[in-house]
Amino acid sequence: MSLWVTKFGGSSVGSLERISRVAQRIAEIKNRGDNVVVVVSAMGDTTDELLELAWNISNDLPARELDMLLATGEQQSAALLAMALASINCPAVSLTGWQAGIESDSQYGKALIMNLDTRRINRELAQGKVVIIAGFQGISPDGDITTLGRGGSDTSAVALAASLKADHCIIYTDVDGVYTADPRIVDSARKISSISYEEMLELASLGAVVLQPRAAEFAMLYNVDVEVRSSFNNNPGTLITEVAKMEKQRVVSGIAHDTNVARIALFDVPDQPGVASIIFKILADHCINVDMVIQSAMRDDRNDIAFTIERNEFNKARHVVNEIVIKIGASGMSFSTEVAKVSIVGAGMQSNRGVAAAMFDALARQDINIHMISTSEIKISCIIDEDRIEDAVKALHKAFHLDEGE
Amino acid sequence: MSLWVTKFGGSSVGSLERISRVAQRIAEIKNRGDNVVVVVSAMGDTTDELLELAWNISNDLPARELDMLLATGEQQSAALLAMALASINCPAVSLTGWQAGIESDSQYGKALIMNLDTRRINRELAQGKVVIIAGFQGISPDGDITTLGRGGSDTSAVALAASLKADHCIIYTDVDGVYTADPRIVDSARKISSISYEEMLELASLGAVVLQPRAAEFAMLYNVDVEVRSSFNNNPGTLITEVAKMEKQRVVSGIAHDTNVARIALFDVPDQPGVASIIFKILADHCINVDMVIQSAMRDDRNDIAFTIERNEFNKARHVVNEIVIKIGASGMSFSTEVAKVSIVGAGMQSNRGVAAAMFDALARQDINIHMISTSEIKISCIIDEDRIEDAVKALHKAFHLDEGE
Numbered sequence: 001m002s003l004w005v006t007k008f009g010g011s012s013v014g015s016l017e018r019i020s021r022v023a024q025r026i027a028e029i030k031n032r033g034d035n036v037v038v039v040v041s042a043m044g045d046t047t048d049e050l051l052e053l054a055w056n057i058s059n060d061l062p063a064r065e066l067d068m069l070l071a072t073g074e075q076q077s078a079a080l081l082a083m084a085l086a087s088i089n090c091p092a093v094s095l096t097g098w099q100a101g102i103e104s105d106s107q108y109g110k111a112l113i114m115n116l117d118t119r120r121i122n123r124e125l126a127q128g129k130v131v132i133i134a135g136f137q138g139i140s141p142d143g144d145i146t147t148l149g150r151g152g153s154d155t156s157a158v159a160l161a162a163s164l165k166a167d168h169c170i171i172y173t174d175v176d177g178v179y180t181a182d183p184r185i186v187d188s189a190r191k192i193s194s195i196s197y198e199e200m201l202e203l204a205s206l207g208a209v210v211l212q213p214r215a216a217e218f219a220m221l222y223n224v225d226v227e228v229r230s231s232f233n234n235n236p237g238t239l240i241t242e243v244a245k246m247e248k249q250r251v252v253s254g255i256a257h258d259t260n261v262a263r264i265a266l267f268d269v270p271d272q273p274g275v276a277s278i279i280f281k282i283l284a285d286h287c288i289n290v291d292m293v294i295q296s297a298m299r300d301d302r303n304d305i306a307f308t309i310e311r312n313e314f315n316k317a318r319h320v321v322n323e324i325v326i327k328i329g330a331s332g333m334s335f336s337t338e339v340a341k342v343s344i345v346g347a348g349m350q351s352n353r354g355v356a357a358a359m360f361d362a363l364a365r366q367d368i369n370i371h372m373i374s375t376s377e378i379k380i381s382c383i384i385d386e387d388r389i390e391d392a393v394k395a396l397h398k399a400f401h402l403d404e405g406e
Numbered sequence: 407m408s409l410w411v412t413k414f415g416g417s418s419v420g421s422l423e424r425i426s427r428v429a430q431r432i433a434e435i436k437n438r439g440d441n442v443v444v445v446v447s448a449m450g451d452t453t454d455e456l457l458e459l460a461w462n463i464s465n466d467l468p469a470r471e472l473d474m475l476l477a478t479g480e481q482q483s484a485a486l487l488a489m490a491l492a493s494i495n496c497p498a499v500s501l502t503g504w505q506a507g508i509e510s511d512s513q514y515g516k517a518l519i520m521n522l523d524t525r526r527i528n529r530e531l532a533q534g535k536v537v538i539i540a541g542f543q544g545i546s547p548d549g550d551i552t553t554l555g556r557g558g559s560d561t562s563a564v565a566l567a568a569s570l571k572a573d574h575c576i577i578y579t580d581v582d583g584v585y586t587a588d589p590r591i592v593d594s595a596r597k598i599s600s601i602s603y604e605e606m607l608e609l610a611s612l613g614a615v616v617l618q619p620r621a622a623e624f625a626m627l628y629n630v631d632v633e634v635r636s637s638f639n640n641n642p643g644t645l646i647t648e649v650a651k652m653e654k655q656r657v658v659s660g661i662a663h664d665t666n667v668a669r670i671a672l673f674d675v676p677d678q679p680g681v682a683s684i685i686f687k688i689l690a691d692h693c694i695n696v697d698m699v700i701q702s703a704m705r706d707d708r709n710d711i712a713f714t715i716e717r718n719e720f721n722k723a724r725h726v727v728n729e730i731v732i733k734i735g736a737s738g739m740s741f742s743t744e745v746a747k748v749s750i751v752g753a754g755m756q757s758n759r760g761v762a763a764a765m766f767d768a769l770a771r772q773d774i775n776i777h778m779i780s781t782s783e784i785k786i787s788c789i790i791d792e793d794r795i796e797d798a799v800k801a802l803h804k805a806f807h808l809d810e811g812e
Binding site: 016019020050053054056057058060061062064065066068069071072075076078079080082083084086087093094096099120143144145 | 422425426456460462464468470472475484486488489490492505526549550551
């Protein structure tokens with residue numbers, strides 16, 4: 001008897017018809033004699049609708065109450081799925097986050113799972129029931145309902161798989177798996193059969209969100225093999241696992257791109273200790289996430305500093321940066337919202353020299369100008385003009401032979 | 407410093423605008439320096455919408471899962487009201503049934519409150535917060551979410567008022583209070599300023615539902631004074647209290663009527679011990695509620711038995727009764743869905759002879775035929791033709807001088 005932990009996202013349970021199809025899929029596993037734990041998200045747009053309702057009350061909402069409100073979405077879909085399973089004679093029980101023993105800290109809206117008390121889950125499994133758990137939520141030490149942040153249901157599922165020592169952890173979503181590039185841009189993009197935690201983590205944080213970054217982190221931390229696959233067909237998905245278990249370590253596994261990018265540059269920033277910290281502290285205080293940062297070579301005693309932020313935070317950031325310019329005595333600023341980020345990700349990059357050069361060469365051959373570069377051990381990202389992003393993704397996909405099969 | 411327990415029904419919190427008005431009303435009490443506990447129902451039609459969703463899955467739903475689903479409605483309105491209070495700088499905290507310590511038995515869908523552990527509520531009150539509690543729900547000994555049945559929020563409020571020893575218990579609803587008769591029928595109907603628990607209980611179970619029967623029972627059991635008043639204006643409402651506290655004990659306090667009535671008669675039922683029990687056992691097994699029962703004088707060794715049921719259960723009942731006729735060897739049945747029930751209710755009736763005669767006389771003067779009669783210590787009900795119900799209510803209202811003021 002195996003134990004499966006499965007997760008179904010909001011679009012997979014977006015209607016009663018879809019919930020009924022999910023129930024069929026679970027009953028098939030259960031009827032083979034295996035145990036099943038199911039983590040569900042809220043139906044379709046429920047969370048967004050609840051958020052909109054709340055924002056109509058005030059734009060300064062108490063985070064505790066927001067979590068109290070939002071957690072109802074998952075509770076509803078969990079109960080409905082339990083009913084759908086009962087209707088096809090598959091005994092099931094739905095549990096809220098607190099009933100499932102998902103103990104978190106008290107950071108409402110982005111709570112971290114601290115401990116899993118799986119006694120209730122194990123008791124229900126022992127009674128032969130499918131256990132359906134409302135994802136995205138936990139309970140704080142004070143007995144309050146918390147939510148784990150967007151995509152928190154992925155994290156719930158991976159944490160439960162780790163804690164229950166599940167044999168299988170499957171994230172059912174609305175795509176077939178992780179691709180070498182966005183199939184809408186690159187015709188020859190292929191589904192990747194297996195990918196390392198580290199690569200998934202980079203891809204997830206680069207905008208190719210198939211598995212939430214925090215869930216990928218959890219999987220890496222507890223060494224849980226996670227398969228991402230479609231809930232709408234039976235195609236094999238992508239296995240996210242440790243590098244050692246992978247058949248083949250690729251130099252470059254995939255090309256990610258992100259157009260939700262804006263670039264801001266500050267001119268003639270005084271070259272004094274602590275200036276950079278002032279700039280990024282002020283941005284952080286305004287909850288503006290900074291991604292790439294580049295400090296140019298010194299000219300006399302002044303620097304230029306450029307950085308990228310999410311484009312949807314640009315209007316807010318612009319005003320903040322204007323203040324910063326005055327505060328630190330810079331000579332001015334420039335910005336562009338017509339840029340985008342293209343990245344290559346691959347675990348084999350660490351042991352292969354010349355990968356960066358190959359990337360820059362491929363872009364140069366297409367006459368694509370690079371504005372900024374940032375690198376990690378398994379990733380190289382370039383900021384380029386947004387109108388060249390598709391050309392860049394296509395060129396890199398070809399240059400690293402990603403269309404040639406595994 | 408007084409403690410107020412207030413309850414707002416579904417129509418009182420039916421929109422964000424109404425929730426905001428409720429918040430204003432609560433803040434006024436709080437700002438006078440008093441403590442406030444608020445019990446809320448789900449917004450408007452939320453419960454019905456969730457029920458409809460569930461019934462689309464199956465017509466044999468697991469009761470536990472239905473409670474899990476329905477309880478989200480009150481959790482949402484509680485959280486939204488807490489946000490609305492925060493937005494006008496009135497600190498508030500929302501609690502689910504289990505967070506508020508509302509411990510019930512395990513009868514899903516109609517759970518009974520067994521115990522109230524008010525530690526959390528008292529802790530929040532001590533911190534100066536308005537405590538908002540999701541009504542209609544509790545937690546079973548197994549840690550499962552239960553609901554207290556339709557109108558259960560009234561019961562939550564009265565139970566909390568009893569347990570917290572509240573100074574005031576106010577049920578805000580969409581009517582001004584309890585009337586001597588339905589104001590839509592009788593122009594001169596007056597709002598009753600105070601009424602006894604027993605009278606309220608009879609009126610509530612006779613169809614004049616202002617306070618749920620179980621809440622009235624709870625109020626009587628724990629001797630809680632409950633005021634029912636409108637959430638849409640500042641008019642004084644009706645105080646429900648013990649007879650001893652009332653200024654004046656009326657012979658007849660009000661006229662109730664109910665058109666959700668159907669009458670079924672069985673002819674020539676064998677006069678054997680146990681026959682009546684067979685009939686009503688079968689009806690109960692099919693969840694058909696029987697109200698009035700009359701067994702006619704014996705003719706030879708056979709009886710006629712007539713009873714009333716809720717008209718909306720008539721189609722189901724008809725088939726069941728056909729089977730009963732065959733099973734017990736009766737000669738046949740008749741039925742009418744064109745009947746209605748009119749009742750007079752008054753605590754002073756017990757010590758006043760001649761009240762029944764006065765009722766029958768008032769109906770006879772209007773040429774209204776009486777099909778069935780049933781009496782309790784403080785109530786007399788008659789089944790009459792439905793098309794005469796308005797005439798009957800008007801005539802009785804006048805006959806017992808209810809239009810003449812208190």
